Amino acid sequence: MNVILNNIKKIYNNQNDNFEAIKNISFNLLDGEIISIVGKSGCGKSTLLNIISGLDKQTRGEIIFDNKNPKISYMFQTDALLPYRNVLDNACLGLELMNNKTNDNIDKVKNMLKEYGLKDFIYSKPNKLSGGMKQRVALVRSLAINPDLLLLDEPFSALDYYNRIKVSEDVFKILKNNKVSTILITHDIAEAITMGDKVVVLSSSPSIVKNIYKPNLDDNLSFIDKRNSQKFNDLYKQIWRDLNEK
Amino acid sequence: MKNKKILIPIIDLLIVAIFLIIWEVLSQAKIINTFIFSSPIRIYKTLIDLLLNGNLLMHIFVTLKEVIISFALGTFLAFIISILLYSNKLLAKIIDPFLTMLNSLPKVALGPIIIIWAGANTNSIILMAILTNVIISIITIYHGFINTDKLKIKLFKVFKASKSQILYKLVIPSNISTIVNSLKINISLTLIGVIMGELLVSKKGIGYLILYGSQVFNLDIVMAGLFVLIIISFILYKLVLLLNKKIVSN
Ligand SMILES: Nc1ncnc2c1ncn2[C@@H]1O[C@H](COP(=O)(O)OP(=O)(O)O)[C@@H](O)[C@H]1O
Ligand SMILES: [Mg+2]
Secondary structure, three states, X not given: OOEEEEEEEEEEEOOOOEEEEEEEEEEEEOOOOEEEEEOOOOOOHHHHHHHHHOOOOOOEEEEEEOOOOOOEEEEOOOOOOOOOOOHHHHHXXXXXXXXXXXXXXXXXXXXXXXXXXXXXXXXXXXXXOOHHHHHHHHHHHHHHOOOOEEEEEOXXXXXXXXXXXXXXXXXXXXXXXXOOOEEEEEOOHHHHHHHOOEEEEEXXXXXXEEEEEOOOOOOOOOHHXXXXXXXXXXXXXXXXXXHHOO | OHHHHHHHHHHHHHHHHHHHHHHHHHHHOOOOOHHHHOOHXXXXXXXXXXXXXXXXXXXXXXXXXXXXXXXXXXXXXXXXHHHHHHHOXXXXXXXXXXXXXXXXXXHHHHHHXXXXXXXXXXXXXXXXXXXXXXXXXXXXXXXXXXOXXXXXXXXXXXXXXXXXXXXXXXXXXXXXXXXXXXXXXXXHHHHHHHHHHHHHHOOOOHHHHHXXXXXXXXXXXXXXXXXXXXXXXXXXXXXXXXXXXXXXXX
């Protein structure tokens, strides 16, 4: 699904003062594309995703979706799995809430779980899983509804360095194979470059778009090879400078 | 570690035994007045006598019945009211100061009013007990509800969940352990409420037995009643703990 953000502004109205979190953000997401958004913490990234997902309302500007009623999935820094449900029932949550938990769909979810290395844990409770596995269940839960748009809010931040690269690479492949339109938020420049077809760099709060880059790295390269390429290094330095500019 | 687990209850039992022995010895030696303090053997004899000739089992049964009814009703009410408060933020805001006020009010002060409303009968006792247990249960459960993980609520909302889906598939199941934990406080408070009620109005039950004993100045009966009460509250508490463990481990 194509998404267009036009001059989004967000001012939080509290009792005594108004806080401007986002000054002006515009960009386009093309169908099947992954957009990374980098910015310092507190610059309004989560706010932006809340607005895109419809949980919050922008103060000004518009968001245009191709579909009238887009199906949106959200993945967070923590897995947000329900401890009282097994892996399969967690993964089927979205289908269930949207009254779409058909036998066909359950089978699809089971296959996805098997494909993503969770074969032996389908009927386990989440507390039996490692951090990386839990995030994969959360991903399956997000993909199960066949979303028009996937929103990822720092989904790998809670993982250790090794798993972070590993899981993000797995997720990248899955998203590309399924051509999922995705907006990924991160404060990790390397993650933004390796995952994104475009990288949107935000200024500090109240945020505006500083720059939009296209890394153009070879999708077939492993993340480690991507991280060792010249293009990656140049872009990394450029974004680092953008983020530290006054 | 394992040794400690066995050792501690043994030490506890020893302490009780030593206490009883000293009590008995002092009574036999007439150092303490058994008319006021009774004595373990006299309590034992009184218990046997009450069992055989004094309807002790009936009194126990009456108190247990009142406890179970008040406990079940109080828990049920607290659960329903918590759901109502959770589903209606405005109602919650309106009710909140009353809850705080009622919570700090000593419920025994309501006794006379309750008797006028409900009559000097079992209803009053149950009402008393429910008033004693329900407020804190509501506060505990409701607070559990409103502290449900915000991120998970967000997740449900993004999946376009309805309010009732959020309640039944997230808020309630996430708070099972809060609810079960509140049962532990609830059972103790229920017993307090029931005994207060029995002291005020009843003609049956352990509270009545204690009151009766004191009125006829028979401290043996008072102490025997207290003894039964201790046993009952211990067993009830252990039962709730057992239930707690069963549910939480599931
Ligand atoms: N509901 C709110 N009311 C007022 N201020 C908020 C609210 N939510 C977030 N903020 C503020 O908006 C700014 C951006 O927050 P957020 O979008 O969470 O940042 P990021 O995700 O980039 O770290 C922060 O300064 C935060 O304190
Ligand atoms: Mg954030």
